[in-house]
Amino acid sequence: MQSRLLKIGCVGAGFVARFQTTAMKQVRGIELAGVTALQGAAELAAYAGRIGVGNPDVFHTVAEMAKHVDCIAIFAPNYVRVPIMEEIAAAVRAGAELKGVVCEKPLGRNVAEARRLVDLAGSADLRTAYFENQIFMKPIRSQLAQLEPVQMKMGPLSLVRSAEEHGGPHEGWFWDPVRQGGGVLCDMGCHSIAVGWYALTPAGKGISFLQPLSVNAEIALLKWGQQFWRDKLLRERGVDYGETPAEDFATGMITFVNPETGQKVKAQFTNSWMFEKQGLRLFMDGMGPGYAFEVNTLISPLSVFIGDVAAEKLKDAESALEKATASRGLLAVQYNEADLYGYTDENADALQAFTEGKHGMLPWSYGLEITKLVMAAYMSAERKRAIDLTDPLVRQELETYTPLVQQGRGSEILL
Numbered sequence: 001m002q003s004r005l006l007k008i009g010c011v012g013a014g015f016v017a018r019f020q021t022t023a024m025k026q027v028r029g030i031e032l033a034g035v036t037a038l039q040g041a042a043e044l045a046a047y048a049g050r051i052g053v054g055n056p057d058v059f060h061t062v063a064e065m066a067k068h069v070d071c072i073a074i075f076a077p078n079y080v081r082v083p084i085m086e087e088i089a090a091a092v093r094a095g096a097e098l099k100g101v102v103c104e105k106p107l108g109r110n111v112a113e114a115r116r117l118v119d120l121a122g123s124a125d126l127r128t129a130y131f132e133n134q135i136f137m138k139p140i141r142s143q144l145a146q147l148e149p150v151q152m153k154m155g156p157l158s159l160v161r162s163a164e165e166h167g168g169p170h171e172g173w174f175w176d177p178v179r180q181g182g183g184v185l186c187d188m189g190c191h192s193i194a195v196g197w198y199a200l201t202p203a204g205k206g207i208s209f210l211q212p213l214s215v216n217a218e219i220a221l222l223k224w225g226q227q228f229w230r231d232k233l234l235r236e237r238g239v240d241y242g243e244t245p246a247e248d249f250a251t252g253m254i255t256f257v258n259p260e261t262g263q264k265v266k267a268q269f270t271n272s273w274m275f276e277k278q279g280l281r282l283f284m285d286g287m288g289p290g291y292a293f294e295v296n297t298l299i300s301p302l303s304v305f306i307g308d309v310a311a312e313k314l315k316d317a318e319s320a321l322e323k324a325t326a327s328r329g330l331l332a333v334q335y336n337e338a339d340l341y342g343y344t345d346e347n348a349d350a351l352q353a354f355t356e357g358k359h360g361m362l363p364w365s366y367g368l369e370i371t372k373l374v375m376a377a378y379m380s381a382e383r384k385r386a387i388d389l390t391d392p393l394v395r396q397e398l399e400t401y402t403p404l405v406q407q408g409r410g411s412e413i414l415l
């Protein structure tokens with residue numbers, strides 16, 4: 001068998017770039033060959049060297065890096081997606097031979113931005129992979145494989161509930177609704193909506209087989225609008241939720257139809273930045289006729305105990321779990337989070353697809369569909385009614401819609 005090789009260059013060297021570097025280490029054939037970032041590039045390159053995933057060069061520009069890698073991965077913040085992709089497309093036009101381009105979630109802060117990314121990639125004839133890690137989670141994949149024979153006999157799932165929750169993001173820009181694109185619905189609703197849609201999809205059908213009919217959602221500011229937490233946010237992240245708030249809680253229901261049978265099925269999503277437990281929790285469950293599944297990432301075969309005296313010496317609470325909020329007591333430890341959350345397998349998918357000249361399993365056009373569903377959820381929350389996705393006028397409106405929260409006008413609906 002011919003060995004596959006993919007040299008990746010990443011734009012951005014922060015939290016997710018480091019996580020992805022750890023994941024790349026677990027995929028034979030991937031090398032991190034370049035890094036460019038406003039901050040942290042040298043540190044990320046050193047980390048990659050240390051763990052043996054390459055000896056990436058640090059580049060000053062995307063254009064320069066594009067000449068030395070096979071694939072560029074956009075791991076920079078949401079508000080710089082479009083200019084970065086414009087640079088990548090220009091580099092290809094100038095002769096850079098890229099096989100593909102990867103983008104972290106969300107593809108855009110709104111539909112117009114996400115569509116611009118799809119168009120730019122198309123104009124440069126680039127293969128694309130939208131990194132929605134939860135679809136690649138081994139627990140999700142395993143339950144699908146395990147339950148496929150039951151599903152064939154009994155029929156597909158009719159309800160999936162998915163949630164991603166933690167105590168709040170690690171960098172100030174995530175909290176700023178204008179730069180990030182909103183609050184927790186934009187940040188993490190995209191994950192839960194995508195994995196809900198995917199888990200409901202009958203075995204053997206494509207990722208967009210089920211057709212979205214309607215979205216009904218609510219958003220709220222439940223914790224970080226309270227004076228104590230608002231002051232803490234202003235002090236520590238430089239964002240004033242008294243002026244420009246974003247939602248820290250979102251929930252909703254998406255109804256899909258199976259175009260072959262007419263069966264209606266539902267995906268409920270819940271996301272929060274006000275989760276007062278150990279750290280990040282991904283929770284999914286699904287109900288089929290006579291069968292079910294459940295995933296809870298806070299359950300691990302490994303736990304450790306750290307008593308008060310020892311905890312006084314500890315600085316880094318996050319060594320046990322992403323977004324960990326405690327450093328003492330009985331702590332669940334996920335020893336391979338990059339794999340558990342699906343980063344490893346999304347990299348493996350990009351490697352296989354791009355070396356075969358194909359789009360990833362989740363092309364950017366799919367990321368655009370997820371952005372539409374997230375925007376429909378904001379629209380529903382603002383208008384306090386279900387959004388009918390089969391209405392051509394609604395679909396047209398979504399193309400240019402920018403949620404009030406994203407405009408910095410969240411106070412009109414959240415306070």
Ligand SMILES: NC(=O)c1ccc[n+]([C@@H]2O[C@H](COP(=O)([O-])OP(=O)(O)OC[C@H]3O[C@@H](n4cnc5c(N)ncnc54)[C@H](O)[C@@H]3O)[C@@H](O)[C@H]2O)c1
Binds near residue numbers: 016038131
């Ligand atoms: N899949 C997931 O679960 C997941 C988790 C975290 C973040 N993300 C996504 O990854 C992206 C990055 O998030 P993060 O947590 O790593 O952010 P971060 O703030 O920790 O790091 C951002 C990095 O991008 C660099 N950067 C900023 N502007 C840039 C520019 N114009 N050009 C080049 N580099 C620039 C910064 O210097 C930094 O190195 C976001 O879109 C976020 O939504 C996804």
